[in-house]
Amino acid sequence: MNCYDCATNALQPVQAVAVASCARCGAGMCRTHLHVTSESVPGVPNPPPRPEARRLTCDVCFAAERAAAGLA
Numbered sequence: 001m002n003c004y005d006c007a008t009n010a011l012q013p014v015q016a017v018a019v020a021s022c023a024r025c026g027a028g029m030c031r032t033h034l035h036v037t038s039e040s041v042p043g044v045p046n047p048p049p050r051p052e053a054r055r056l057t058c059d060v061c062f063a064a065e066r067a068a069a070g071l072a
């Protein structure tokens with residue numbers, strides 16, 4: 001699979017090997033377009049500190065989730 005954002009770049013489309021898929025939209029992402037964040041897992045009964053789950057998102061979904069959270 002190739003990076004979706006690289007392949008659909010309007011100015012200079014390129015074929016970059018994807019290293020992950022966006023957790024929200026499922027697009028393949030290269031390392032440049034990948035955002036690694038963490039999130040707590042609901043329902044885990046352990047007291048803090050507890051491990052957080054990894055979340056991989058693309059540029060578009062990362063920006064959208066930040067805006068939705070009031071962080072943009």
Ligand SMILES: [Zn+2]
Nearest residue numbers: 003006030033
């Ligand atoms: Zn890319």
Ligand SMILES: [Zn+2]
Nearest residue numbers: 022025058061
């Ligand atoms: Zn996405």
